[in-house]
Amino acid sequence: MSQDLLHISDLKVHFPVRGGILSRTRGSVKAVDGVSLQIKEGETLGLVGESGCGKSTLGKAILRLVDPTSGVIQYAGRNITQLKPRQMLPIRERVQMVFQDPSESLDPRMSVGELLMEPLVIYGKGNAVERKQWVAALLDRVGLPAKSIDKFPHEFSGGQRQRVGIARALALNPKLIVLDEPVSALDVSVQSQVLNLLRELQVELGLSYLFIAHDLAVVKHLSDRVAVMYLGKIVETAHAQDLYKDPRHAYTKALIDSIPVPDPTQKRESVIVPGEVPSPLNPPAGSAFGHRMNHPKYEETIGMEMMMGEIAPDHFVVADPCCVSEEDYKAIVF
Amino acid sequence: MSESLLEIHNLVTSFQTDRGWVRAVDRVSFDIPVGKTVGLVGESGCGKSVTAMSIVDLLPKPAGQVLEGEILFEGKDLRQVSDRELQKVRGGQIGIIFQEPMAALNPVHRIGKQLVEAIRLHQKISHRNALKKALSLLTEVGIPAPEERLSAYPHQLSGGMRQRVMIAIALSCDPKLLIADEPTTALDVTVQSQILDLIQKLQKERGMSTLLITHDLGVVAQCTDEVVVMYAGRIVERARTTELFAHPRHAYTQGLLASIPRLDREPQTELPTIPGQVASITDFVHGCRFCQRLEREDADPDERPTIKNIAPMHSVENCPLCVTLTPQYDVPRPVTHL
Numbered sequence: 001m002s003q004d005l006l007h008i009s010d011l012k013v014h015f016p017v018r019g020g021i022l023s024r025t026r027g028s029v030k031a032v033d034g035v036s037l038q039i040k041e042g043e044t045l046g047l048v049g050e051s052g053c054g055k056s057t058l059g060k061a062i063l064r065l066v067d068p069t070s071g072v073i074q075y076a077g078r079n080i081t082q083l084k085p086r087q088m089l090p091i092r093e094r095v096q097m098v099f100q101d102p103s104e105s106l107d108p109r110m111s112v113g114e115l116l117m118e119p120l121v122i123y124g125k126g127n128a129v130e131r132k133q134w135v136a137a138l139l140d141r142v143g144l145p146a147k148s149i150d151k152f153p154h155e156f157s158g159g160q161r162q163r164v165g166i167a168r169a170l171a172l173n174p175k176l177i178v179l180d181e182p183v184s185a186l187d188v189s190v191q192s193q194v195l196n197l198l199r200e201l202q203v204e205l206g207l208s209y210l211f212i213a214h215d216l217a218v219v220k221h222l223s224d225r226v227a228v229m230y231l232g233k234i235v236e237t238a239h240a241q242d243l244y245k246d247p248r249h250a251y252t253k254a255l256i257d258s259i260p261v262p263d264p265t266q267k268r269e270s271v272i273v274p275g276e277v278p279s280p281l282n283p284p285a286g287s288a289f290g291h292r293m294n295h296p297k298y299e300e301t302i303g304m305e306m307m308m309g310e311i312a313p314d315h316f317v318v319a320d321p322c323c324v325s326e327e328d329y330k331a332i333v334f
Numbered sequence: 335m336s337e338s339l340l341e342i343h344n345l346v347t348s349f350q351t352d353r354g355w356v357r358a359v360d361r362v363s364f365d366i367p368v369g370k371t372v373g374l375v376g377e378s379g380c381g382k383s384v385t386a387m388s389i390v391d392l393l394p395k396p397a398g399q400v401l402e403g404e405i406l407f408e409g410k411d412l413r414q415v416s417d418r419e420l421q422k423v424r425g426g427q428i429g430i431i432f433q434e435p436m437a438a439l440n441p442v443h444r445i446g447k448q449l450v451e452a453i454r455l456h457q458k459i460s461h462r463n464a465l466k467k468a469l470s471l472l473t474e475v476g477i478p479a480p481e482e483r484l485s486a487y488p489h490q491l492s493g494g495m496r497q498r499v500m501i502a503i504a505l506s507c508d509p510k511l512l513i514a515d516e517p518t519t520a521l522d523v524t525v526q527s528q529i530l531d532l533i534q535k536l537q538k539e540r541g542m543s544t545l546l547i548t549h550d551l552g553v554v555a556q557c558t559d560e561v562v563v564m565y566a567g568r569i570v571e572r573a574r575t576t577e578l579f580a581h582p583r584h585a586y587t588q589g590l591l592a593s594i595p596r597l598d599r600e601p602q603t604e605l606p607t608i609p610g611q612v613a614s615i616t617d618f619v620h621g622c623r624f625c626q627r628l629e630r631e632d633a634d635p636d637e638r639p640t641i642k643n644i645a646p647m648h649s650v651e652n653c654p655l656c657v658t659l660t661p662q663y664d665v666p667r668p669v670t671h672l
Contacts, residue, residue: 050522157611187377187549192593192605199604214522221595221605244597258523260530260552262594264575267556272531273524276492 011071046223159190290322429504446484
């Protein structure tokens with residue numbers, strides 16, 4: 001069993017909501033509300049959920065781009081939750097991020113060469129000649145022609161821009177990359193190219209990924225394990241295969257059933273999930289998904305502490321009486 | 335063979351750019367039968383939205399213009415009718431849903447006002463009756479507490495609710511044709527399935543025809559009767575949906591189908607991909623543009639392939655290199671268990 005590269009326990013990220021003339025704190029948005037996760041070395045953990053469920057906030061919290069309210073983030077056994085910005089530098093060298101929209105995350109006034117050189121300069125890596133060689137190697141690695149070095153982001157197509165974003169994340173030889181919806185903005189035929197690239201890089205460089213996406217099919221394709229997030233909480237985690245073959249939480253089932261299958265002979269009677277994700281500003285008091293489904297047992301869950309339980313090897317689900325079967329519920333609670 | 339509600343013949347739509355006029359839609363012909371849903375698929379920039387906007391004359395003018403072709407709606411060429419008459423058709427007989435409801439709704443007017451405006455623009459009814467109709471439309475599209483929503487502003491509604499309001503506006507004048515331009519792209523999957531379900535249900539009840547523009551082949555498979563595949567401003571393949579997914583004949587269609595990661599398949603170590611990317615619109619060749627993408631040296635860049643019928647209701651842009659007997663992309667069959 002390889003060691004956990006990243007270990008998150010009971011992480012909470014709450015954003016205060018201010019209002020009124022004195023801008024007093026009126027409440028808080030519980031973007032991430034008690035999340036525990038582990039990523040092993042060389043592993044890809046997929047994180048899926050609908051918009052507003054807190055998955056991007058969780059990704060940013062790992063790099064301390066947003067500050068956690070409580071909980072512990074450990075990278076390679078070291079608690080990084082309270083580190084000062086200067087102390088974070090060596091961590092950020094090892095943990096990098098790729099953002100969804102490369103046209104927004106790349107400075108339009110910097111050439112690709114400058115963009116890739118910047119992290120090397122900040123970290124004082126090598127001399128000018130070595131840096132240039134390394135940038136050339138990076139471009140080659142992500143499948144961009146060597147002449148791209150003098151081009152600017154706008155001269156590239158979406159897929160190529162995302163390759164630049166990936167190259168930049170790779171510049172410092174990281175161990176873990178947080179991929180925040182890296183292919184959502186791309187067309188299908190380009191999306192598959194980028195997914196293949198990510199997989200190749202992982203094998204070659206022994207990278208670990210936290211792969212954040214809303215598209216379950218994409219997540220299944222790349223992930224070893226998948227965590228499903230709903231309204232700031234993880235509701236189910238399992239090996240990718242198990243999760244799709246045998247989803248135990250009602251929300252996971254609903255997500256899988258909602259995806260239109262690209263096969264006209266398999267017209268699936270989709271189970272229509274009513275309503276939408278509730279606002280994290282004013283979440284339901286009990287089971288969040290139970291509330292959305294108008295579940296008869298919802299009243300029971302108000303104020304209930306729900307824990308995660310292992311119902312099959314490496315398959316964890318939250319003990320929510322509205323959302324899991326009675327056997328699973330009993331198996332976890334008793 | 336059923337009757338066509340809309341027929342498009344040799345549509346050419348061009349945009350004026352710094353480098354002269356470029357053709358975003360290059361001799362496109364297809365039709366929409368009465369009561370059917372036709373899917374228009376392709377990657378971004380392939381001209382699918384421009385085709386739709388050409389039908390209802392909503393191109394950004396004067397930069398974008400329909401230069402050639404016929405757009406026959408119930409036998410009448412929409413390019414020849416007066417502006418006043420076209421206004422009656424647009425929003426009246428043809429309803430439109432756009433991708434981003436927040437951008438399509440006016441943020442400073444209440445939902446009720448926007449609905450009443452659309453209704454009274456096309457129908458001679460009193461404000462009070464229009465309001466009643468607005469209420470029944472909101473109920474029909476499944477908005478909870480519709481009376482309260484009439485006085486809500488768009489920002490007070492969620493994305494899914496806003497899209498329902500858009501659908502209500504599009505349906506307000508009982509259109510015969512609904513053009514839905516990426517209606518669910520901005521929505522979450524669970525909400526997407528609600529909206530697609532709603533569109534299909536309304537279509538059945540009202541006997542409407544629908545032109546569904548999307549890049550999502552899953553949506554196409556589940557919601558359409560026929561599919562038109564566009565690539566780089568042209569139609570490369572057209573067939574009944576079941577036929578297209580079972581026997582894609584053009585290499586581009588095969589590549590598209592093969593490259594989607596799918597839930598109903600075992601994960602592959604590597605996804606099949608289409609190499610390269612779509613050429614810039616200013617660099618399009620006259621010949622086969624998919625060959626241009628693949629940089630095929632034996633392709634003639636000046637000879638435009640013709641459209642050939644290869645089976646009943648199945649036509650393909652007949653490029654000898656793209657349409658071959660042996661598929662160039664293996665479209666794997668789904669695994670049956672899940």
